Amino acid sequence: MADIARTLDLPAGQRFDFWKAALAKAFVPLEVTRPNGKSGFHGELTGVDLGTMRVHEVKAEPHTALRTGRLVNTAPSGCYKLGLMRRGSAVLVQDGREATLGPGEFALYDADRPYTLGFSGRHRMLILVFNRDLLGLPAEQVARLTSITMPGNRPGLAGLIPSFLSQVADVTGLVGGPAAARLSGNVIDLLTTVLA
Secondary structure (H helix, E strand, O other): OOEEEEOOOOOHHHHHHHHHHHHHHHOOOOEEEOOOOOOOOOEEEEEEEEOOEEEEEEEEOOEEEEEOHHHHHHOOOOEEEEEEEEEOOEEEEEOOEEEEEOOOEEEEEEOOOOEEEEEOOOEEEEEEEEEHHHHOOOHHHHHOOEOOOEEOOOOOHHHHHHHHHHHHHHHHHHOOHHHHHHHHHHHHHHHHHHHO
16 A cells, blocks of 8 residues: 655645654655755655565655755665655766766666755656565666666667556556565566666
């Protein structure tokens, strides 16, 4: 069953604090800010376990999530995250690289190294969270691939990711047990193949 957090059920003055807490609970502790002068906040976050990973969808107004070195040290996660833009745009910064993401584009990032993920407008993003060990690739190799825009709208292996992940997200509530474990394994296998 999916976990759902939405701000529209709350008074305007409480929405952004609720959103910050929801993001920290779903992902990792983060510093979350929004553009000055904004009142209220509209955001919806769903999350469901799929075998060895967690699949989230974020629909929200502009905000920025910052994972600082201090937060990494006090609350390590041992996880990678993959963000796939479905609508709107985002900028991901990690390891001195900046990935600008539009619809159909995705990037990998390490939750145990500082990063910034900023959204400038209303957006919809699919985020996968999974243990670092699942990729089966050397950490040094993966570190060279974080925060790089991977276009899903061009021919090649990377082009398989957006449509496959979008379809997986649409059926997460329909599969469980061994089927969910196999499906999550297929996602990891495809991602590993693309990254390798």
